[in-house]
Amino acid sequence: MDAPVVIAGGGPVGLSLALALARYGVRSIVVEPLEEPVRESRALVVWTRTLEIFRDWGIYDAMVEAGTFGTRLEPHEAKTNARLLTVDFTSVIDVVERPGYLLVPQNVTETVLRRLVREHPACDLRTGLSVTAVSQDAGGVRVLVRDSAGVETELTAAFAAGCDGAHGAVRHAVGLTLEGATYPVHVVLSDEILAPDGPDFDTPRIALSSPTLLAAIKYADRSWRILAPQDGEAPDALGDDARAARVRALFGEGVRSTTVWQSRFQIHRRHVPSFGVGRVVLAGDAAHLNSPAGGQGMNSGIQDAANLAWKIAYALRPGYDVARLLESYDAERREMVTDSVERMTNTLTTVGLRTSSRFKARIIAIYSRFLRSRGMQRKASRTLGMLGGRYTKSPLIDSHHPMAGRRIDDVVLDDGTRLNRKRAGNAALVVAGEASYGNAPADAVVIAVTAPPKRWQVRLPAVIVVRPDGCVAAVVEKPTPERVAKAWSQAFALA
Template sequence: MAAPQVLIVGAGPTGLVLALRLRYHGVPIRIVDHHSGPGQASRAMAVHARTLEFYEQLGLAQEMVDLGIVMNAMHLWDQGRLMADVPIGNFGRDLSPFPFVLSYPQDDHERFLVEKLRYSGVVVEWDTELVGFEDDGERVRATLRKGSREETCEVAYLCGCDGAHSAVRHGLKLDFAGGAYEQTFYVADVHAMGAATATGGVNMCLNVKDFCLVLPIRSTGMQRLIGIIPDEVKSRENITFDDIRPITERLFGLRVNQVNWFSTYRVHHRVAEHFGQGRAFIAGDAAHIHSPAGGQGMNTGIGDAVNLSWKLAHVLQGRADASLLATYEPERIAFARTLVATTDRAFQIMVKRDLAGRFFRTVLLPYVLPQMFHLRTVRRWMFKTLSQIRITYRGSALSAGMAGDVAGGDRLPWDGVGGSDNFEPLMSLDWQIQVYGDAEATLKNAAAERGIALHVFAWTSMAEKAGLKRDALYLVRPDGHVGLAHPTQDVTVLDHYLAARGITMGTRLSS
């Protein structure tokens, strides 16, 4: 393999997805991590639809779905009594090819990605620490340490996907403003018996003062418990599972027979002041951390990696000016700030013991939400919010125009029920034009001359419901977001869009 052009620090999901996508684009990379291997006690469980759509571009989504467990329902408990069921198994129907929430623990997730990366010819360098780096404007020289040995690695770009205590973020001297929640969380893998272990979904307690989730793990047959250390034991030192066992068992009517591992941790809410500087970038927890509400953290980091990967590839392969990389921060930091604010509000109302919190947990969740979930508009709103398919880059320098309800910057709506699937061509990870209806000869000729793939889909009622416009031109980015949406097939508008952004089409280079 050619000399690495990108050094990725951190082999969690964010760094691994960045590495995989860069490899697909033909960019030689190197990835290091100071840990000895993939995580053993991770907390993230939810894999949302937008992440699975990104994995589908790599041909990996169905394999991951088969390894995980589709959450068919959310089961609400109070003191060992099942209070209500909220069916979420197919609540995003017609919105995504993955209309559900997948339960797949981060430790298994990381091992899955490590293996796929190995198949691509890249082995993660474990026990390797970033000591420091220098950016001279032309290259980045990073000093790496493994054991007692140090070496210098010279690359075009450095990407810090190295978590909340990011060495790359510290090296850039970026502020990481925010704070920590007062609650201490716990996470455990246990073998347990009881009704909550046979539900095939996510179990949540509704207790006025307690918060805990129980989720199944297919790979081990274990249950993962995630919750807040109860008041009765939070003042103890060196808390073990036995300290919380009686309370946790009572919440769900469980009997825990075996504890695989147990850990406690604090949760922060922070966003870095910038997501990059010069030739160094940060992504995932290195750039933003927030409450566990909605299981958004890991999925957001993966979204960062997808956004950054194709832009790095384009610049390195001469298909775009370096200014393209300036669009990474504004596109991702706006969502990160919004996410921190919204998950903070959601978390506070879930755990606070004031009147609003008590009303939410004891009335809205068990009695109102199950009834509201029968409404299609409520199901669709909840799916769009959780799944991250609502993320839009409207206002970005890469976004232009509007056709139907779809604007430049929006995720391309899915049109794949009962016919051809408009997401299948996205596996090219390259720019493409999509038309729903008929493509004019001038557009066909222009696409061929410019080396842009043109995909024409039949006009359907689903395309109309998705907000697409018949016979409009949609120029789709490598990450599945619309760059240009134009109501007519005006080739001059297409040429102006590409020229103004310095983007050229052509065959992807290989390493």
């Protein structure tokens, strides 16, 4: 075999998957046609949960150094500069060590990820190559790749991952299509650099006077992403006049800017009926397409990689049920994409892009009032930060307990450290109270929590089985060594 895993696509998701696999000691080859990362800013926000995953992979510092970290989100009305509402991510400091988000344009994200992949001995990034076909049998996969001169070679691997974006060749090769809907609205995105001699502005900005949604978010010094939905094709939407009108509505008369890049496109709510076939799996835009409202597209793709990587690592070891591990990847990520990502992006898209400014202003006023309560602040931070959601349909999860299928809270332990720092991307047995669990599996970190938070609803003593991706697989109350071993066996698909 050329490598245990061949990854088609070196976008943010393919590169993340390579780094995640490397974290679990698995070598991969990444096949990518483009010699350089994309030039457009595309996805701008890396949310709390994705940052937490980066920490598990040991790449948090490199990513955070490349962007601007924020703990508060405070949209301002463009005309009056009034603050419309505040989401304060520090409201969830008890369950996540670094609550907040990172503003970083996708071209920078990809540049950093490429560098990290190139530096890691377990990752082999091969640019100038495209995947053209994939075939498989019970023992492995064959991936046909073509270079720019048309020369074809075959790579063999135990698994292939299609991270090759919306028009993915791998998805096509396994006969899957992105099913769902396309919104009857086009979106214009543009990146503008404001003239250096002009004023600075609060970010993000929403022009509530605009008939639909017109918003701007600052992603670097004087650099702004503008988002404007258009009903129908609006042929002149990319023209100078339309562009100048958008800048005027968002920043006021007389503000000059240079357009770095702009594009108009349709937005979708689509996903594949299965996140893989046999030993070929799909992740990121190859598996699901979402509206940019809420900035969840790239984040959910990276979270696919976090869910998949440890499963492939276990599937490569003897004694684990490969089919069940991959079945769980499909069940879990499809549930998360349909129940959380699509629901949230759809609500934001429907309210934000397709309702009148008066209605929007009322909704914002209602939310602003709600957000005065600490409970609502926590809820908003968890939802936006992608810390919520639950896997309920997975063969690896014993969902009897309300904690099972959820991300484990990163609580402060008795010695002052955080649970996730101690876990460091490994599987764990979290022991609550005086519990008996026998011999811990070799790959488990054992973490004692003497007084678990009330919201865990755990009756002491208990042993909580946590997977490498930070998801609770089972809560064993009244534990015995046999019951803990059984729960572990289900969580990791021991054959």
